[in-house]
Amino acid sequence: xxxxxxxxxxxxxxxxxxxxxxxxxxxxxxxxxxxxxxxxxxxxxxxxxxxxxxxxxxxxxxxxxxxxxxxxxxxxxxxxxxxxxxxxxxxxxxxxxxxxxxxxxxxxxxxxxxxxxxxxxxxxxxxxxxxxxxxxxxxxxxxxxxxxxxxxxxxxxxxxxxxxxxxxxxxxxxxxxxxxxxxxxxxxxxxxxxxxxxxxxxxxxxxxxxxxxxxxxxxxxxxxxxxxxxxxxxxxxxxxxxxxxxxxxxxxxxxxxxxxxxxxxxxx
Amino acid sequence: xxxxxxxxxxxxxxxxxxxxxxxxxxxxxxxxxxxxxxxxxxxxxxxxxxxxxxxxxxxxxxxxxxxxxxxxxxxxxxxxxxxxxxxxxxxxxxxxxxxxxxxxxxxxxxxxxxxxxxxxxxxxxxxxxxxxxxxxxxxxxxxxxxxxxxxxxxxxxxxxxxxxxxxxxxxxxxxxxxxxxxxxxxxxxxxxxxxxxxxxxxxxxxxxxxxxxxxxxxxxxxxxxxxxxxxxxxxxxxxxxxxxxxxxxxxxxxxxxxxxxxxxxxxxxxxxxxxxxxxxxxxxxxxxxxxxxxxxxxxxxxxxxxxxxxxxxxxxxxxxxxxxxxxxxxxxxxxxxxxxxxxxxxxxxxxxxxxxxxxxxxxxxxxxxxxxxxxxxxxxxxxxxxx
Numbered sequence: 001x002x003x004x005x006x007x008x009x010x011x012x013x014x015x016x017x018x019x020x021x022x023x024x025x026x027x028x029x030x031x032x033x034x035x036x037x038x039x040x041x042x043x044x045x046x047x048x049x050x051x052x053x054x055x056x057x058x059x060x061x062x063x064x065x066x067x068x069x070x071x072x073x074x075x076x077x078x079x080x081x082x083x084x085x086x087x088x089x090x091x092x093x094x095x096x097x098x099x100x101x102x103x104x105x106x107x108x109x110x111x112x113x114x115x116x117x118x119x120x121x122x123x124x125x126x127x128x129x130x131x132x133x134x135x136x137x138x139x140x141x142x143x144x145x146x147x148x149x150x151x152x153x154x155x156x157x158x159x160x161x162x163x164x165x166x167x168x169x170x171x172x173x174x175x176x177x178x179x180x181x182x183x184x185x186x187x188x189x190x191x192x193x194x195x196x197x198x199x200x201x202x203x204x205x206x207x208x209x210x211x212x213x214x215x216x217x218x219x220x221x222x223x224x225x226x227x228x229x230x231x232x233x234x235x236x237x238x239x240x241x242x243x244x245x246x247x248x249x250x251x252x253x254x255x256x257x258x259x260x261x262x263x264x265x266x267x268x
Numbered sequence: 269x270x271x272x273x274x275x276x277x278x279x280x281x282x283x284x285x286x287x288x289x290x291x292x293x294x295x296x297x298x299x300x301x302x303x304x305x306x307x308x309x310x311x312x313x314x315x316x317x318x319x320x321x322x323x324x325x326x327x328x329x330x331x332x333x334x335x336x337x338x339x340x341x342x343x344x345x346x347x348x349x350x351x352x353x354x355x356x357x358x359x360x361x362x363x364x365x366x367x368x369x370x371x372x373x374x375x376x377x378x379x380x381x382x383x384x385x386x387x388x389x390x391x392x393x394x395x396x397x398x399x400x401x402x403x404x405x406x407x408x409x410x411x412x413x414x415x416x417x418x419x420x421x422x423x424x425x426x427x428x429x430x431x432x433x434x435x436x437x438x439x440x441x442x443x444x445x446x447x448x449x450x451x452x453x454x455x456x457x458x459x460x461x462x463x464x465x466x467x468x469x470x471x472x473x474x475x476x477x478x479x480x481x482x483x484x485x486x487x488x489x490x491x492x493x494x495x496x497x498x499x500x501x502x503x504x505x506x507x508x509x510x511x512x513x514x515x516x517x518x519x520x521x522x523x524x525x526x527x528x529x530x531x532x533x534x535x536x537x538x539x540x541x542x543x544x545x546x547x548x549x550x551x552x553x554x555x556x557x558x559x560x561x562x563x564x565x566x567x568x569x570x571x572x573x574x575x576x577x578x579x580x581x582x583x584x585x586x587x588x589x590x591x592x593x594x595x596x597x598x599x600x601x602x603x604x605x606x607x608x609x610x611x612x613x614x615x616x617x618x619x620x621x622x623x624x625x626x627x628x629x630x631x632x633x634x635x636x637x638x639x640x641x642x643x644x645x646x647x648x649x650x651x652x653x654x655x
Contacts, residue, residue: 055649058564060563060564060649060652061649080568080569081568081569084563084566084568084569085566085568086566087563087564087565087566088565088567089566091566093564093565095564095652099557099560099561099564099652100561101558101561101562102558103271103274103275103278104271112561112562113565113566115567115571116562116565116566116567116568117566159565163566
């Protein structure tokens with residue numbers, strides 16, 4: 001099956017930080033295509049470059065080198081103002097710490113991105129719909145401090161959706177939530193993906209979260225170590241990406257067997 | 269705007285203190301400004317009142333209009349009238365209405381003896397509110413300024429006792445907001461009778477000749493300098509002062525006060541401006557994360573900039589309004605307390621109020637620029653991940 005035109009495409013994407021004499025290649029030559037409607041995870045240990053990659057994909061950071069296109073258009077060389085407009089129109093962010101504005105109510109937080117674009121008369125109605133969609137219709141006028149962590153993160157998801165972005169970038173969205181809340185949140189994201197076709201990229205180190213997605217990209221030292229799809233037919237490759245263990249090299253037989261066991265245990 | 273209002277009350281105490289800084293500055297500015305307005309009206313009006321003629325004093329007088337200057341005598345009038353360009357000259361005897369009353373900030377109350385037939389003409393700008401001006405042949409009567417009428421509660425027909433002599437009030441002048449408001453005009457001869465008690469020995473027998481100054485009306489005012497020069501050269505023992513010099517003398521006082529206003533403004537700038545800058549810098553550093561969030565969801569630099577400038581402007585405007593109100597209140601109270609004596613020290617004008625308010629508002633806006641630039645220049649990634 002030919003891959004549809006990617007919504008997000010990175011070629012040799014590289015971000016180098018210089019600290020005095022030494023330099024850190026936080027993201028180092030990453031190639032990545034994300035098709036519309038994908039529901040995927042970027043995994044890696046802390047320091048693997050996953051957050052930097054997310055910042056690059058979200059146009060919060062400029063790459064040191066490489067190419068990045070959104071909707072087929074290059075964002076390299078865009079001005080600060082153009083990057084801000086891209087973030088506003090094409091990207092929706094969800095952060096680990098929810099990052100709502102404490103002085104604004106839930107619905108005002110959802111409306112925040114609209115404030116910086118052209119006036120939309122249907123903004124308020126749309127914000128209410130989105131809050132309804134994430135199950136917070138009753139909480140529209142509550143401030144963040146009056147909401148639980150899970151509720152705050154749902155507000156953040158509604159905010160990310162308000163401008164109908166091409167892609168939602170979620171940075172450890174369940175990092176501050178207990179496991180039950182975490183599962184419900186993932187279910188919501190999944191539902192938005194299935195029913196509304198929202199392209200979603202989740203950065204996480206939680207295999208449980210990543211395992212709920214269709215594709216896992218594992219980063220290590222800024223490189224893509226593995227990139228596997230659940231429906232690509234190779235369940236082992238997906239699990240290997242999930243666990244971060246190689247499954248093809250000669251010394252990995254034990255792990256491969258362990259992978260099989262895992263597959264079997266999951267009823268596959 | 270609504271967000272700016274709720275934002276400044278996130279730290280109520282700090283905001284209140286910051287606003288207080290501006291309040292103090294604008295308060296000083298308003299009160300000082302009201303003083304200056306009053307003084308400027310006096311100066312402008314004085315300028316108009318004195319503009320039409322030259323004044324000739326005894327050369328021993330340290331400056332014009334000193335009540336203690338030595339008298340000059342009548343024959344000088346004839347000498348001065350011989351000089352080219354002089355239309356006429358008239359003796360005037362001016363002294364303090366009450367020698368025991370020490371002049372303060374305001375213009376002193378004066379007794380001015382004039383020869384009505386040679387003093388009044390079109391160039392003397394005086395109108396009567398009630399009664400009439402002095403006329404030739406008047407005796408024991410006075411036309412008084414508006415402030416005197418108010419202070420001593422005098423109307424036409426009343427008796428005004430000046431230095432133990434009774435004068436019938438025959439006229440009350442229109443208010444001029446300057447010197448004539450505090451002058452009692454009497455016939456020269458009456459003034460001489462009063463004045464002779466105070467002059468040095470040897471002048472008593474010449475009572476009818478005494479004057480403190482000679483006022484010289486030129487044919488053409490633009491020749492005032494030349495005429496003054498001619499008088500200084502040709503008439504012994506006197507000094508001529510042109511209308512311009514009179515205006516300059518009066519202007520000296522207003523320069524001093526205007527400097528005080530500038531000083532108050534500078535203090536307002538330092539106190540108010542620095543406190544706004546300080547507060548806004550703290551505000552920005554407290555809200556780094558929020559700025560990061562806003563940038564992440566697509567806020568352009570200009571929106572962040574505007575947000576903080578609006579907040580600082582709001583601080584300035586609120587401080588301005590409160591300072592303005594407090595200053596105006598004090599001025600009104602002080603004016604009401606001194607009104608009984610016919611003297612108000614302050615003058616509130618709409619322009620002054622508008623100026624004070626705009627001053628505070630613009631000050632707030634300017635003070636907000638630097639902190640706002642700091643906010644707008646924050647790197648979104650670092651701002652987002654800051655704790």
